[in-house]
Amino acid sequence: MSSNKFMSSGVSRRGVLKGASAIGGAALLTPMGTPMARAQAMRGGTLRVGMAHGSTTDSLDPGSWENDFSIFLAHSSNNYLVEIGQDGSLIPEVAEGWEASPDARVWTFTIRSGVQYHSGRTVTAEDVVASINHHLGDDSTSAAKPILEVITEMTIDGMNVVFTLADGNADFPFVLSDYHVPILPSNNGEIDVTSTDGCGPYVIDQLEQGVGASLTRHDGYWKGDSRAHFDGVEILAIHDAAARQNALISGEVDYIDTVDLNTVHLLQRAPGMVIFPVTGNQHYGLPMDSRQAPYSDNNVRMALKYAIDREQMVDTILNGFGSVGNDHPIGPGQRYFNTELEQKSYDPDRARYYLQQSGLDSIDLEINIADAAFSGAVDAAVLFSESAAAGGINLTVSREPNDGYWSNVWMQKPFVGTYWGGRPVEDLMFTTAYAEGASWNESYWSHERFNELLVAARAELNDDLRREMYFEMQQIVSDEGSTIIPMFAAYVGAHNDTLMHGDEIATNWANDGHRMTERWWFG
Amino acid sequence: MTDEFADKDVLLTIKDLRIEGRSDETWNEIVHGVDITLRKGEVLGLIGESGAGKSTVGLAAMGFTRDGCRISDGTIDFDGIDLRAASAGDRRALMGKRIAYVAQSAAASFNPSHKLIDQYSEAPVQHGVMGKSEAESDATDLYRRMQLPDPDNIGFRYPHQVSGGQLQRAMTAMAMACRPDLIIFDEPTTALDVTTQIEVLAAIRNIVEEFDTAAIYITHDLAVVAQMADRIKVLLKGDEVEESDTASMLSDPQEDYTKSLWAVRSYARPEQPPVAAGETPVVSVRNVTAGYGSIDVLKDVNFDIYAKRTVAVVGESGSGKSTTARVITGLLPPRKGEILFDGQTLPSDYRKRSRDQLRQAQMIYQMADTALNPKLRLRELIGRPAQMYLGLQGKALTERIRQLLDLIELEPDEYIDRLPSELSGGQKQRIGIARALAAEPKFIICDEVTSALDQLVAEGILRLLDKLQNEFDLAYMFITHDLATVRSIADEVVVMKEGKVVAQGPKLEMFQPPHDPYTELLLSSVPEMDPNWLSDLLKARGEA
Amino acid sequence: MNIIMPLVWIAAVCAAAMAAGWIFRTVAVAVSPRAIAKALKSAPLTASFGMLMILIYIVGAFLAPAIAPFSETEIVGREFQPWDDVHLLGTDSLGRDMLSRLIYGARNTVGIAFATTIIAFAIGSITGLLAATVGGWMDQTLSRAVDVLMAIPALIFSLLLLSIFGTSVVTLILVIAIIDSTRVFRLARSVALNIVVMDYIEAAKLRGEGLWRLITREILPNATAPLVAEFGLRFCFVFLTISALSFLGLGIQPPTADWGSMVKENATLITFGDITPLLPAGAIALLTVSVNFVVDWQLHRASGLKD
């Protein structure tokens, strides 16, 4: 296996270790794109989007981006080194291509020349380094700091940027696709976090945080006519689910994200309405603090895992827009999804059995949860409490204020709710939330074998071996982990039927990988 | 005098008027068939105690009933118009224009939000009699005739900027605005001081005569009606008692009830022996100067009150009578001077007085309505002081309450659990007395206790107070502006004016000339039954 | 738009309500002791209707477990089932029986609202009467404190407090009660200011009565009419506050059924013409109107106006 000629056998494996524009020019995206659809794509119109999130306290600092409004806006006005394609593959964006050393520790990215910012300047290697450095260092407050900290050194060599990592990481280009890391213009090695300038498809004309943004197409966009078909984009923050629906029904917006799942079946009946569900890696979980009794006893955890009615949750909480989870965070669409794992289902008798194994007839537990954890979280907990009763588990639901949930409840109380948008690769997901001592190991879970496998798999370049390792890790998390993952939730948006998109839809994030402003058009 | 009007046209005919009032969700008849015939320019006096239906009948003469009343039978014919059959709009067209009304309290009946002259011109302008500017100049003219001060400008004041007597005259002027054929005067001088009353009576009489307006003059004061009316009709509880011309009614009343009304003024307290030398007064007011803010309302006031004696404090409103009472009770600590009780100095603030000191001085208020907590039953109203000061409980307390009710001549079984709202005015005032007695005090302040009552009822109260004084050796301070009351109950009199004592001494001395000029004015202003009294007095004063 | 039909409906509903009120009054007069019957006889039809409704709510609240076909929390079907024979009013967003939750909601909602209002009135009227009776520095201190509290918008204030102290039912009741009590304070104070100038208060003071007795026996009984009227409105506003708080994610703890939260939980349905969320909202509205009809009648009686 030659390190620089490696080609993945799996579809989405393609171009991880080495990526490049196949031919360049107009055919730039052909291999990964959707040629049929693009042929029909038409220029024009102003896309109006209603987003469920967006707060007056949002900022332009990429390290602070956390809600879909910021992320959506970021992808509309910025480009990244690497794009994740609709099929989950890596597509070179600001980086023209990359190459890794055999141990996957040293990565060389070549910066595309002639990529223009809205201000007219072109992207330099210095900009790239500055954009990444923004998230590093002692004073960094960036949310991307933990994932970028693997970089120990960055050097510039003409249009190349060489990254040296602490450990080998076969998935490093995926890391650079993270939404926190757009390529921004720099000055003296620093980016300006108050500027809206970027090298993406649309120019931000007007931005009022928490209210909305107006954008117009970036004339000098390097991708030319193949992308960014709208003349302009209007993004509105509409927090209230009913208000969002009403805006769509009354034609005041063309697209809304996060449709209220309670009534999505009713929305479907409205004329000219298209419901747009995307099942990706987003999953909802109920982490238990594995250090604290009774959750330190795996029998109790197993009892709870069998006392939850996953089918009912998908039906009721997701209104069918999603799939059941199997207590591990890897989605069915991912490369190494364990297809051999037995699916757990609601079985109060087995729950009782496990409870008896830990020497109990019944148990009283409390879950602290808020809808901030995920939409419908409180209802899900109520459903859980109803189904768990049959297994001898008396679960009291304590609703917490949404406000302050993440700092005061999550990872503070022993049994809570959580959600994960999912990560494009297994390693990122496991490293972030399941590795021993990880900042976001929300169940304070620690498993020796799992931790060994995690490090080994990260640098393993043999695909089969890697698959085997990830299968085992999923098995471990599912049977011994301390997080109940009852469901994978689809991203459900809705739009009117004048809006068109390619045949394939990205599943890594909502809103076509948050790149719909670049990929969609009016028919 | 009836003959004087015999050949004039009949203006108003009321026949068999019956009016019902709503109480306890049922309609009860409160006026049982009254007849009135009134000719142009004639003044009819309607007289009777409260509850007799005087005002109700007077208003009915306009075709008007108060909320909660209705005319159930009879006819009201005003100058050929059947007021009962007339539509509301037709009645409104008459009211204010051809029939006008002068209310008892001008201060309450003028709208506080509008200037006098705007209220004057409202009726003429709205009824289309004259334009706004014409009405205003007419107002000035009438104000002048009513002898109001500064007639050119007084109309541009708000009601609260004008004194009570002036307001009453302005209201009479307002009633005259459309030169009506008939005016209903509803006790127009009852709320006024005697000295002011005379001016108002004179003004009213002049203007009525000048415009030859017919009037119904409602009052409970015989002496007043004697000055104003050509004929008098006496009502009792909604029934007619009798009617005749003023002279014969005064000299020769036919019915017992009328005779008893006439007899009221005859009550007089027997002469008391002089105070023994060296006796300590129960209460001494010494060199008291007191007031609110920077203004002195009382200036160096001195007087004593002895056991079994009644001191009447007289004067116009604003003369400092009630302030004196507030100083004695400790509600208003004086700036200078002191109050002695049985020779001991009392703390000037009531909050610093001992419970026993509080018990020894009690007060009876003018308005029983506001002096009795409307939500408490008599048992508690009377029982509370006995319970508090004397520590009575349970049976003993009930027994004491019953005794007190007996003392004030109310049947204990019937009244002990009533609320104040279930009592008549006189009964309420008796409860006020019982409450004061319950404390077993030595001294009682009676603040205008009879001024809100009819004469017959007032007389009962005075007799009761007198009886109790003898029984319990009480000392009374009697605040009043009514000299008739003074004459009947006082042993000594203190006359106050502008915060100063202008005269004081034994009653007999005070009622004997020569008087101090102010006392003279007060005394001469008390109306007398003589129909010519007002004319003579005005004449005398005019000459003086 | 057809404007006739809704009007006909409104007229029909009004007529039916008045008829129910009339029947209730007739029956109530017949079965009550004489003194009460006399008072009841005077009740206008609106007040009779109000009393009937309040009675039904109270009965519903007390007998909820006996009346409700299902339990409050049990999931008995799919979510948002339409109305049918089993689930007369359908099911809610989790598949719980709507009718049962409405009935249990009476118990929880009315209970909580009642407790809240009682506490608010206890605090507000005592401090208000105290301020008016004692006057001086006491009045100044209390009034200024209330000014400050009222200057902070109620909803945001309760949001802050609930975020600080948590969202248990007890905290919820206390927080709403304290914020509400500032409004009661103002009313109680202004009413009492008119009473303390009465002669009977002066008489009681001169008698040497203590402050507590002065307030409870002499002033309070005379301030009840306006306070009761305010009680009627405040009582109903508690539902709305709870509903608004649940809109912000801070209402009653699930799975407890309460009308305010139920409106919020099902509110989006109205967008699609499904009237289910109107039921809890209607339950609140009906109670509000009923309570205020009765209060209006009592006020009218107390005012002594005779028309």
Next chain:
Amino acid sequence: MSHIWSMIGKRLALGLLTLFIVSVLIFLATELLPGDFAEEFLGQSATEETVAALRRELGLDQPMHIRYIDWLTGALQGDFGNSLSNRRPVSELIGGRFGNTLFLAAYAAAIAVPLSLALGILAALYRNSFFDRFANAAALTAISFPEFFLAYILIVWLAGAGGLFPSMANLRGDPSFGDMLYRTFLPALTMTLVVTAHMMRMTRAAIINLLASPYIEMARLKGMSPMRVVVKHALPNALAPIINVIALNLAYLITGVVLVEVVFVYPGLGQLMVDSVASRDMPVVQGVALIFAAAYVLLNLTADVLATLSNPRLVHRR
């Protein structure tokens, strides 16, 4: 008139004191909230390191009283600080939204005040009639619906597919005044429904309260029509309580409509306040709270001045 000026001066001084105490209270409350700005801002993705770095950067590691005094010193000099999250000056952040809030409040008040006065007067005039009872019941029904729910109902009726009005009060793109009125009609109508009942009932009660007065009887006895009696004679004397209740409701229109703002996506102060509380953005929370408190204080003061002016006894002393 001088006593009115002195009253205004005294009340303004008291108002400033109120504002000061409000700012202390709000500051303390924000401090007591679980989590601080750094934790909230970084949210689910916070790590200890980044939280500490952010606190250092914003001076949140300073003791509480120092931060308050810093803020107060700035505020006294007219500098209300910058938003912690997006570093924009608070005055700029609030400015536009305050305008929006005032516009909507004024719009709603322009409908609600005349409407409730008219309804109140008519209800008093035809008291105990069917009209009175119906208006009363309708108004009570309106206020007993949670306001967000009222908003939904109005949207279903009047917006929706092919509806008369937009379901969102979107002010983006500098609309003309007329256009603004059109776009914000539904939120204004919702708020109107919320406040009308209270004002109407007070108007009715205040007028009826006076109808037993001797001067009302006098007006009737002067043959004035019932309408004139109510409007010319009762109303001017009932103004004080009515003005008070109007002021309270206007204050509510400014400070209490966060839910209406959310449902109609209207960028007003309420939403800003709730957002800032959620993120513990103290300078913004303080700024908005002070505006709300000032609005309350000023409206109350205005009400008292107007009530005084409406009473000749207090304007024209003897």
